Amino acid sequence: MREGAYFFAHERQRIGEMKTLATPLGLAGPGSRSTTERSGAQFFDRRVAGVALSVALAYYLGAKIGFALTFQPHPVSVLWPPNSILLAALLLTPVRVWWVILLAAFPAHLAVQLQSNVPPMMILCWFISNACEALIGAGCVRYLIDRPVRFDRLRNVGIFCFFAAFLAPLLSSFLDSAFVAINRFGQDSYWQVWRIRFTSNILASLTLVPFIVTWSGDGIAWLGKIRRARILEAGLLLIGLLSINTIVFYKLAPTADSALLYLPLPFLIWAAVRFGSRGASAAICALTLLAIWSAGHGYGPFSTRSAEENALSIQMFLIVMSVPLLLLAGVIEERSKGETTLREREERISLAAESANLAFWSINFERRESWMSDKGRAIFNFGPDEHLSRELFLSRVHPEDRNAVGEAIERARASSQTFEFEYRLLRPDGGTRWLISRGRYLSNDRGGIRELIGVAIDITAQVEADLQLRLQREEMARMSRVSSMGELTASLAHELNQPLTAIASNAAAGRRLLAEGTPDLEMFEELLADVSSDARRAGDIIHGIHHFVRKSEGRRCPVNLNEIVQEVLRLLHSDLLGRATAVETQLAPNLPAVDANPVQLQQVLLNLLTNSLEAMQSTPIGRRRIVISTKCDDTSSVLVSVCDSGGGLPKEDLDKVFTHFYSTKPNGMGMGLTIVRSIVEAHGGKLNAENSDEGARFFFRLPVKPKSETPEVT
Amino acid sequence: MVDDDESVRRALGRLLKSAGYAAETFASAEDYLAREIFEGPICLVLDVRMPGLKGPALQEALEEHGACEQIVFITGHGDVPTATRAMKKGAVDFLTKPFDDEELIEAVKRALERSKEQLRKRRERREARRRIEKLTPREFEVLSFVVMGLLNKQIAAELHTAEKTIKVHRGRVMRKLGATSVPDLVHFSQRAGVSPARKPA
Numbered sequence: 001m002r003e004g005a006y007f008f009a010h011e012r013q014r015i016g017e018m019k020t021l022a023t024p025l026g027l028a029g030p031g032s033r034s035t036t037e038r039s040g041a042q043f044f045d046r047r048v049a050g051v052a053l054s055v056a057l058a059y060y061l062g063a064k065i066g067f068a069l070t071f072q073p074h075p076v077s078v079l080w081p082p083n084s085i086l087l088a089a090l091l092l093t094p095v096r097v098w099w100v101i102l103l104a105a106f107p108a109h110l111a112v113q114l115q116s117n118v119p120p121m122m123i124l125c126w127f128i129s130n131a132c133e134a135l136i137g138a139g140c141v142r143y144l145i146d147r148p149v150r151f152d153r154l155r156n157v158g159i160f161c162f163f164a165a166f167l168a169p170l171l172s173s174f175l176d177s178a179f180v181a182i183n184r185f186g187q188d189s190y191w192q193v194w195r196i197r198f199t200s201n202i203l204a205s206l207t208l209v210p211f212i213v214t215w216s217g218d219g220i221a222w223l224g225k226i227r228r229a230r231i232l233e234a235g236l237l238l239i240g241l242l243s244i245n246t247i248v249f250y251k252l253a254p255t256a257d258s259a260l261l262y263l264p265l266p267f268l269i270w271a272a273v274r275f276g277s278r279g280a281s282a283a284i285c286a287l288t289l290l291a292i293w294s295a296g297h298g299y300g301p302f303s304t305r306s307a308e309e310n311a312l313s314i315q316m317f318l319i320v321m322s323v324p325l326l327l328l329a330g331v332i333e334e335r336s337k338g339e340t341t342l343r344e345r346e347e348r349i350s351l352a353a354e355s356a357n358l359a360f361w362s363i364n365f366e367r368r369e370s371w372m373s374d375k376g377r378a379i380f381n382f383g384p385d386e387h388l389s390r391e392l393f394l395s396r397v398h399p400e401d402r403n404a405v406g407e408a409i410e411r412a413r414a415s416s417q418t419f420e421f422e423y424r425l426l427r428p429d430g431g432t433r434w435l436i437s438r439g440r441y442l443s444n445d446r447g448g449i450r451e452l453i454g455v456a457i458d459i460t461a462q463v464e465a466d467l468q469l470r471l472q473r474e475e476m477a478r479m480s481r482v483s484s485m486g487e488l489t490a491s492l493a494h495e496l497n498q499p500l501t502a503i504a505s506n507a508a509a510g511r512r513l514l515a516e517g518t519p520d521l522e523m524f525e526e527l528l529a530d531v532s533s534d535a536r537r538a539g540d541i542i543h544g545i546h547h548f549v550r551k552s553e554g555r556r557c558p559v560n561l562n563e564i565v566q567e568v569l570r571l572l573h574s575d576l577l578g579r580a581t582a583v584e585t586q587l588a589p590n591l592p593a594v595d596a597n598p599v600q601l602q603q604v605l606l607n608l609l610t611n612s613l614e615a616m617q618s619t620p621i622g623r624r625r626i627v628i629s630t631k632c633d634d635t636s637s638v639l640v641s642v643c644d645s646g647g648g649l650p651k652e653d654l655d656k657v658f659t660h661f662y663s664t665k666p667n668g669m670g671m672g673l674t675i676v677r678s679i680v681e682a683h684g685g686k687l688n689a690e691n692s693d694e695g696a697r698f699f700f701r702l703p704v705k706p707k708s709e710t711p712e713v714t
Numbered sequence: 715m716v717d718d719d720e721s722v723r724r725a726l727g728r729l730l731k732s733a734g735y736a737a738e739t740f741a742s743a744e745d746y747l748a749r750e751i752f753e754g755p756i757c758l759v760l761d762v763r764m765p766g767l768k769g770p771a772l773q774e775a776l777e778e779h780g781a782c783e784q785i786v787f788i789t790g791h792g793d794v795p796t797a798t799r800a801m802k803k804g805a806v807d808f809l810t811k812p813f814d815d816e817e818l819i820e821a822v823k824r825a826l827e828r829s830k831e832q833l834r835k836r837r838e839r840r841e842a843r844r845r846i847e848k849l850t851p852r853e854f855e856v857l858s859f860v861v862m863g864l865l866n867k868q869i870a871a872e873l874h875t876a877e878k879t880i881k882v883h884r885g886r887v888m889r890k891l892g893a894t895s896v897p898d899l900v901h902f903s904q905r906a907g908v909s910p911a912r913k914p915a
Contacts, residue, residue, distance in 0.1 A: 494763070494790035498719045501788075501811040505725035508815030512732035527728060534721050 048097050052104035055089045059108035062208075067116075069292045071307035077200050078292045078311045082109070083130045084204040087164060088212035090138035091149045098138075102131050118185070125179035133172035133201065137164030151210050151277035152337060157330035161323055164209065169201035196308075199315045206322040207288040210281035222278065233274065241267040241283055245290045249300035261301060261317065268321065272329040276336075280329035284322045291318065350374060357458035363388050364451045366444065379435070379458055381428060398424035398432055416441045416449065422459075434463040474570055495541045499534035506531045542674070558593035558705050559601060561630050561640055568605040569628075579613055580621045586629035594638055595705040600679045607676045608642040608698050615646030615696060623694075632704075637685075641699035648691035715759035716740045716772070717788070722811075726759060726818075733819045735826075743767035747775070755833055756782065757806075757825035759818070762789035762796060770796065773803055782832045784825035788813065835905075842906035845891050853890070856883040860896065861903045 062081030070077050082105075089101050106127055113123040140163035141149060151157050177194040180186060186193070226234075244264050252260060264287055271279035295302035295314050302314040350373050353360050359376025363369075370388035377384060380396050390409060397405050401423040412419030418440045425433040439454030506527050513519055569576070569583060576583055609626065616624045627643040673687075680687040685702040715730070715737060717723045723739045730737035735757075740746040744767055746758070758776075762769040769787055776783055787800050787808045797808040806828060807821035849857065852873075859869040866884065870877040893899045 497790040497811040498722055501813070502719070502721040502725040504812045505722070505729040505815060505818075509725065509729040509732040512729070512815075516732070523728070527725075530721055530724060534725075537721075 048093075048100050051089070051093060051097070052100050055085065055101050056104045056108040058085045058089075059105045060112055063108070063112040069289075069296055071296050071311050077196075078296070078314060079204050079207070079288065080197075080200045081204050081208055082112075083133050083169075083201055084208040085212065086130060086134040087137045087168070087205060088209045088216075090134050091141060091164075091209070091213055092216060095142065098135075102134075105131075119183065122179070122183045122185050125183060126176065129172050129176035129179060132175055133168045136171055137168035137205065140164065140167065149213060151214055151281070151326060151330055152333035154327060154330045154334055157277075157326050160209070161206070161326065165202055165205035169198050169205065173198040173201070196311075199312060199319075203288070203315045203318055203322075206319060206326070207281075207284050210277060210326060211285040214278045214281050234279070237267060237270055237274070237279070237283075238286075241271070241286060242290075245287055249291045249294040249302075252300060254299075254301055254304045256301065258301060265321070268325050269328070272325050273332055276333040277326070277329040280325045284318075284325060287321065288318050359456040359458075360454075361388060361456070362451060362453040366450055376456060379433070379456065380425065396425050398426045400424070412439065413441060413449070416443055432460075433458055434460045492541065496538055499538040499541075502534045503531050503538075506534075556595050556597050559596045559598050560591060560593055561601070561638055561702070562587045562591050564598060564601045564605060565628055565630060565640070568602055568609065571602070571606065572609055575610075575613065576626075579616070579624065581613060581616065581624040581626060584625065584627045586627065588630050588632055591630055591632055591638060592635075592704040594683070594702040596683050596702065600683075604676050604679050604700070605640075605642070607672050611672065611698070612642055612644035612646060612696070615644055617646075619646055619695075625694075635704065637701040637703050639699060639701050641697055643692055643695065643697040645694035646696060647694070648696045649689065651691070654689060654691065716743055716746050716764070716769070717759075717761040718742060718764040719761075722761075729815055729818070730759075730822065733822075735822065743769070743772040746772065755826045755829035756784070757822045757829060758783045758785045759822065760785050760787055762787055762800075770800055770803075773800065773805065777803065782829050782836065784829045784832075786818070786821040786825055788818075838905050839907065842891075842902055846903075846906050846908060848890050849887060853883050853887050856880060857887050857891075857899070857903065858908070860884060860887070861900050861908070 059082045062085045066077050066080045066082065069079050086101070086105055089105075090098055093101060109127045109130070110123060113126065118126075141160055144159045144163070145156050149156070149160075151160065173194045176197050177190045180188075180193045181190050188196075223231075241264065244267060248260060248263050268280065268283050268287065271283035275282075291300070291302070291314060294300040295310055297303075302310045302317070304310070305313075349360060352358065353373045354375045357375070357379070359373055359379050361370070361372035361376055372380075372382065372388055374384075376382075377386075380393070382388070382392070382396075386392065390406075394402055394406055405421055405423050408419055408421045418438070420436065420438045422434070422436050425435055427433060435456050436459055437454055437456045439452060441449050442451040442453065444450035510524065510527050513524070565585060565587060569585070605628075609628075612626050616626075623645055625645045627641075629639075629641050629643075631639040631641075633639055677687045680700045680702070683702055685700050687698065687700040689696060689698050691697070715723065715726050717726065717739075718741055720741070723741065727737045727739045738749075740749070742764060743760075747767075760769040760772060767775075769785075769789075773785055776785075785800075785805045787797070787805050788811055789796070789808070790811050800808055806825040807817075809817060809821065846854070846857075855873065856869060859872060864872065866877050866880045870880045873880070888894070888899065891899065891902055893902055
């Protein structure tokens with residue numbers, strides 16, 4: 001050992017020299033400026049030195065233990081730890097420092113072997129074969145498993161068992177036996193040497209490597225983290241395992257029933273199930289050491305036959321016990337890790353669901369299970385343990401949407417496909433929420449339906465914003481209709497006021513001149529000519545309304561008057577509410593289309609309705625009522641009527657309503673109905689007024705668009 | 715009267731003539747501004763909406779020049795904000811077409827009276843200024859102090875001179891301005907726009 005330490009110190013010096021050489025090649029060396037390179041240098045200086053020192057130490061001690069566990073009188077090593085220690089060291093360290101590990105192990109090897117009078121050549125050969133075994137095992141495992149090597153997955157344990165614990169001893173043992181044969185060391189045949197080395201190395205790899213790998217590193221830290229109850233459990237397990245091992249392998253007579261050998265098994269399984277790979281490897285290690293020590297000292301069931309036979313059978317027993325336990329521990333850890341991952345994912349999903357107003361849900365038909373995220377249960381107002389079903393779901397859907405949603409689900413189920421639908425939820429407080437549901441039927445191996453999964457999104461805010469936007473747009477449309485009407489009347493008023501002022505002033509001037517009694521006849525003639533030309537001018541302006549209407553006509557298209565009625569009622573919605581007026585519509589179904597300008601027809605109806613509303617200003621609030629009806633009483637025209645309860649028109653004025661400047665309103669210009677009539681007449685229709693029981697009724701007919709006409713012709 | 719509509723112009727001209735006024739018509743505000751100056755009371759019957767310079771704009775332009783025209787607005791469609799603004803700026807009336815002839819003639823009558831009154835005031839003011847300009851600077855100083863209500867003794871102290879001298883100045887001022895008493899003098903100064911105890915610029 002002292003020799004080894006000396007050699008190691010010497011070695012360090014050499015490493016230092018090599019580093020200096022390596023620097024120009026881009027490898028880590030002292031004096032490098034970047035932090036990574038400096039840490040690399042430190043790694044070489046401290047950690048690698050520490051690891052190398054402990055490997056050398058462990059190798060030496062391992063060899064001593066190996067010698068201690070030989071079966072006398074013929075020295076057969078049942079368990080040879082140094083190779084496993086080397087393998088474990090390679091598995092735990094980066095590949096670039098492997099050569100340091102191997103170099104560190106060599107003096108330890110030398111120190112051990114020199115004590116047992118082995119020729120130097122043989123010592124060297126053994127080191128080579130041992131190093132080969134460790135390199136093969138660690139190389140394969142490292143290649144197949146991403147760092148760090150852990151025994152927490154079935155795949156990892158399988159790879160380790162096959163490549164490191166089986167293949168590496170198998171291959172290196174050929175080399176080892178060949179070296180023994182070439183050096184003519186000992187009396188055993190080639191195959192005897194091969195078999196002894198093979199089995200002892202398998203056992204060592206299986207028992208020691210997992211123990212070292214799982215407990216070095218964070219193993220100790222893990223002990224500090226576990227709860228007190230677990231420590232108590234571990235203590236109980238340890239006591240139980242040690243005592244049962246002692247009973248089976250030490251106290252039991254060699255002739256006892258061999259079935260009793262399996263007594264430690266429950267404890268081993270306990271260790272694997274409850275403590276994973278760490279527990280299993282520790283338990284296997286304890287079992288192995290105790291069993292071999294007892295057999296080596298002539299106790300227990302493996303002490304009855306010759307040393308070789310005893311060794312082989314104890315090796316076989318321990319190998320057969322270890323492999324399944326390691327695999328079991330791997331499976332257990334993999335599953336618990338999978339559960340943790342799943343739980344974390346579920347938590348993440350539910351967080352996402354909460355923040356995005358999402359409801360995740362699933363219904364498993366085979367297991368009769370259902371699940372829904374907490375947020376979802378809140379949205380749908382389901383109890384925390386309520387089982388999900390279509391009936392329960394439909395009971396929350398707004399009655400008006402229930403049929404459609406039910407059909408959509410049925411369709412999706414029939415075709416086993418993805419579905420999506422929008423619907424309303426009726427909340428217990430009477431409020432409604434808008435939702436979109438997306439779902440998918442998952443089928444099982446037999447083509448039946450296994451599961452239904454889905455997500456529901458609360459889109460109420462979005463829908464309400466859309467609605468708000470639509471209302472605003474409608475209000476704007478209404479304003480523009482009303483203001484274009486207002487502009488029309490204002491401009492007409494201005495136009496008409498000029499000739500009227502002139503006529504009135506001329507008349508007044510004439511009267512004054514006559515009163516003065518000095519009528520200038522020439523002047524009178526001029527005056528009267530002016531009056532008649534101004535009167536003509538006023539008439540022309542009135543006729544110009546037709547022209548005006550036609551000018552703002554735009555394109556005509558087939559129009560459904562029922563739709564126009566609905567639109568105008570929407571535009572006037574707030575006015576109707578504000579004036580507490582009830583509106584009844586009697587719209588004929590299947591109304592034929594008329595060829596018209598929809599905007600102008602809207603103006604007509606707006607005007608008639610506004611007239612009705614104004615006529616009912618003095619009507620008591622409960623009796624304000626407008627009836628709008630559409631009718632198709634013959635095939636050639638459509639009749640629209642607006643009926644109010646505003647008391648009606650004065651009887652003598654019925655025929656004057658549509659003449660210009662007729663107004664029953666104190667500030668009315670008397671132009672609205674004139675324009676309405678102009679529009680109706682421009683569309684080839686006729687506007688009429690009559691008195692009904694309670695008020696006035698305005699109605700107009702528009703010709704139906706002939707079916708044979710194509711839109712291009714019109 | 716100013717209106718862009720010819721028949722309105724003719725009819726209103728006729729109406730005003732029949733009421734005994736000398737009516738002159740213009741087709742635009744620009745035409746009116748380009749007319750020969752008439753030294754006498756003027757009522758301007760003005761249309762609000764016209765191509766080019768609008769009625770209210772002409773009103774502002776005339777006010778800037780300190781003209782004596784009094785305005786009666788006429789408009790095809792009277793909107794309250796325009797009417798309010800016009801009245802605030804001193805219009806006599808704001809009539810919406812078509813209006814009653816009596817209404818217009820009444821407004822014109824009021825406007826001419828107001829215009830006459832304004833002309834009279836202006837003439838007086840001009841006369842007062844003309845006379846004040848004849849005063850020497852010393853006499854003007856004395857006038858300012860007299861208008862302030864100071865006694866001869868006080869004025870003498872103020873101007874570091876003898877009371878007798880002030881008496882003489884005061885007598886000259888009275889004579890030059892044609893005033894017979896102190897209140898007369900104060901009234902005269904106010905008409906001329908002379909503020910007490912301040913020298914003219």
